[in-house]
Amino acid sequence: MSKANKSDAEAVVTSKNVKKKMVEFYIESLSQNKIPWNQGWQAERHFNAVMQRNYHGTNYLLLQYVSMIKGYTDPRWCTVNQANSQGWKVKPKPSGVKAKGEIYGVPIQYWMPYEKDEKGKVKKWLSWDAYNAIKADQENTIPVDVKSRTFYVFNAQEIEGIPPYEGPKHSPKIEPSPFIDHLIEQMHVEYLESGDKAYYKPDEDIVVIPPKDSFFSEYDYHSTRLHELCHATGHSNRLGREISNEFGSKDYAREELNAEIASSFLSLDIGLPVSEEHIKNHAAYIQSWIEILEKEPQELFQAIKSADDIEKYALEMGEWEKFKEKAKSEELEIDETIPFTESPFDKLVARIDRFMEDVDWYEYQDQNGMPVSNLEIVVEDLQDGGHAIQEYIQELSEEDALTPEQEQEAEMILLDLDRLQKEKDLEKE
Numbered sequence: 001m002s003k004a005n006k007s008d009a010e011a012v013v014t015s016k017n018v019k020k021k022m023v024e025f026y027i028e029s030l031s032q033n034k035i036p037w038n039q040g041w042q043a044e045r046h047f048n049a050v051m052q053r054n055y056h057g058t059n060y061l062l063l064q065y066v067s068m069i070k071g072y073t074d075p076r077w078c079t080v081n082q083a084n085s086q087g088w089k090v091k092p093k094p095s096g097v098k099a100k101g102e103i104y105g106v107p108i109q110y111w112m113p114y115e116k117d118e119k120g121k122v123k124k125w126l127s128w129d130a131y132n133a134i135k136a137d138q139e140n141t142i143p144v145d146v147k148s149r150t151f152y153v154f155n156a157q158e159i160e161g162i163p164p165y166e167g168p169k170h171s172p173k174i175e176p177s178p179f180i181d182h183l184i185e186q187m188h189v190e191y192l193e194s195g196d197k198a199y200y201k202p203d204e205d206i207v208v209i210p211p212k213d214s215f216f217s218e219y220d221y222h223s224t225r226l227h228e229l230c231h232a233t234g235h236s237n238r239l240g241r242e243i244s245n246e247f248g249s250k251d252y253a254r255e256e257l258n259a260e261i262a263s264s265f266l267s268l269d270i271g272l273p274v275s276e277e278h279i280k281n282h283a284a285y286i287q288s289w290i291e292i293l294e295k296e297p298q299e300l301f302q303a304i305k306s307a308d309d310i311e312k313y314a315l316e317m318g319e320w321e322k323f324k325e326k327a328k329s330e331e332l333e334i335d336e337t338i339p340f341t342e343s344p345f346d347k348l349v350a351r352i353d354r355f356m357e358d359v360d361w362y363e364y365q366d367q368n369g370m371p372v373s374n375l376e377i378v379v380e381d382l383q384d385g386g387h388a389i390q391e392y393i394q395e396l397s398e399e400d401a402l403t404p405e406q407e408q409e410a411e412m413i414l415l416d417l418d419r420l421q422k423e424k425d426l427e428k429e
Contacts, residue, residue, distance in 0.1 A: 015107050030293075035264070056308055173327070227259055262314075348420060
């Protein structure tokens, strides 16, 4: 192979070198004063098209990187088996991609628990609940362990038959301040707004940031709070990382990298955008991060692993799911107070469409076998009296397939359908 051909081959991103190429891209971005893990923060988080679950940690950033180099705009991914289970089909690898050895399926990894046989090999895979129950039982003698498994996932743009991507599901806006305040309380960390510097002091377990009115924007204020709270998760009473490092040292820069990636994950979770001031606040660490990644590329993935642990801890400790449920409930209450006399048909269509998405009513076909969106079906049925929607909701109720919140929303939809029908009857008279 000539030097030119060898150089071209080395430039290609393959399934074997994708992590190495991702580190190189991160180093290049940092050298240009760009924070690579924050690029594309406004996009929806990549998720599994069948399980409807978000990817996290290294898997998430790896898929974000591959999407960038391949030009993917669809955040959905799944394995070949998952695609087949839905009647979809992963397209054959294009000849050009195959000839170059270019990446097509992306290798993602999960740690999975299993029961060992007499030779220490996998006897059967376990759920995490089963694994934790076995480990908690002191009298249990079943040998268990965990190991990493690799799965290859393919982007929805490479899958035939998958329904078109309709964009992010509607989610109510949640103000970040109450969540961050609650997280501070739940972590039992001392918190003070004073002075002109932001820092976490491990020996006193205290987070200090400047007063709110000294920040350029509310976003800078909240992102700074999140960043310092990420450092505080390293205290021995929490996740127990080594955080008593000398300023300017490589270990100090490593902890900054942990907190920076973690806070970017959390910002994505709670809908907090990155401000232009963000890069200035981390300029002092960029060269140290470049040096660390150039000498020890694996440090990036260790930092991502730590960031993933921090993210999970903060969301659980801050009870983020409760804030989401509360916001959703309040939004439903607001919907119910809107006067029905103004655009009743359009409001009902939007309400039913949200409900259908919530109960996973995804794909329908017309009489010719062509996919039809939920919205088209809702509009068509309402114009015909809404009988099919009524029957579907009643069927879900009879099968006890709805949560209490969904049951309440279903009842409101049925009332609205009845009201709409009465208005139509009056118009006929």
